Amino acid sequence: MDEVLRIIKDIQAGNIKPIYFLMGEEPYYIDKLSEYIEDNILQEHERDFNQTVLYGRDVSIEDVIGNAKRYPMMADRQVVIVKEAQELSRNIEKLEFYAENPQPTTVLVFCYKYKTLDKRKKVTKVLEKNGLVFESKKMYENQVGTWLTRVLQGKKLSIEPKAAAMFVDFLGTDLSRIANEVDKLAIILKPGDTITPAIIEENIGFSKDFNPFELRKAIGEKNQLKAYQIADHFAKNPKDNPIVVTIGLVFSFFSQLLQYHGLKDKSQSNVAKQLKVNPFFVKDYELAARNFPMKKVSGIVGSLRTIDVKSKGVGANNLDESDLLKEMLVKIFN
Known part of the structure; x- marks a missing residue:
């Protein structure tokens, strides 16, 4: 987020790059930056003739470069935005020649989602030198x-x-x-x-009492009644609570709990850092660790792997979701 704010502040200060190559696994910031450029580089009356939106699936690199080389009409700049630019990935290196000498009156924006450029390639280095390359990384x-x-x-x-x-x-x-x-x-x-x-x-419709967070909490507290109530609710509402997701979240919890047992430094700050959780929830892991010794946790992790395979239809003998969720809890509490 800090880098996004810096880019926006640079644009506001008039430090505008001729090329913005926005790439990465997280589309949110790519969209936000491209929207900001689309709404703020040109004045409203300049956009009809000087703002062009292209789609990677419909154009070639040559088309993009051809648009970028045009001169603006009755404005200091033109803006060319290429959405779905990842569709051009096979020929993206052809951009290198334009990037070496970009049109100074054009702001060319690539929205290259879910992919990244190879930083070792010349095209990437030229884009970094004469424009701006921004990588939007997926958050933990x-x-x-x-x-x-x-x-x-x-x-x-x-x-x-x-x-x-x-x-x-x-x-x-x-x-x-x-x-x-x-x-x-x-x-x-x-x-x-x-x-x-x-x-x-x-x-929004998320239940504050019947959700994966409350299930993990009930398991950590060894509150069997509440855990079975939540599991029963999940079984009756499978579309809102897919069993594969539920098992995955419980597996993640016990994997983190196994990691917690192995930590020498169990201070709140270190646990939060190592387990990648909010410090507010460290106390939940402290309680769960008292209720589930390390050997027990290891056994549960193994059992959850087996149940996960069954939830995907392998060797489940047509067990329904309710039975699988009950089996999961039996393995955890027994």
């Missing part, structure tokens, strides 16, 4: 909470740690989907409000 789950907090601060809102965990549990690290849900909440909330699990359940 433990980073999403911090990102979400900063996004909400910009909207004058805050969020409880459990509510932030619910976003990650249901939407993973998909920043675009999370931002979309946050925008919905921002419409109904007022500045200074705090997003709670209850607000999320009421307005």
Whole structure:
């Protein structure tokens, strides 16, 4: 996010590059930067003749370069944005010749999603020298909470740690989907409000009581009644709670718990860093470690691997999701 803000500040200061090559696994920042350029480089009355949006699946590199070499009409610059530019990956090295001497009155933007350029290739080095290459990297789950907090601060809102965990549990690290849900909440909330699990359940539909986060918490506490209640809810609502995802999240929890047992430094800061979790949740791992010794955790991890295979239809003997979830909990608690 800091690099994105720096790029925007440079544009605002008039330090505009002739080429912006936006690439990487996380499309959110690629979209945000290209949208900012699309909305702010040219004045509104200049855009009709000087702003062009191309799509990688419909054009060739030669088409892109041809558009980039044109001169602006009644404006200082023209903007050419290539969306879905990853479709041009087979011939992207042809861009090297244009990048060596880019048109100074053109701002050429590539939205190269889900892929990256080989940094050893000459085309990448030339783009870095004469333009700007930005890599939007996929976030780890433990980073999403911090990102979400900063996004909400910009909207004058805050969020409880459990509510932030619910976003990650249901939407993973998909920043675009999370931002979309946050925008919905921002419409109904007022500045200074705090997003709670209850607000999320009421307005987005994620259950504050029956979700993967609460299942992991119940397991860690050895609260068998609650864990079986949540599993039963999941079995009755399989579309909202795919069993493969549920087993994967529980497996991840016990894998982290195994890692916790192996740590010499069990301070909150080190545990959060090593397990890649929010420090707020370290106490959950401390409790789970007391309830599940290291040898028991190792056995559970092995059992979860077997159940995961069954959930994908291998050797399950037509067991339904309810039976598999019960089998998972039996293996954990017995």
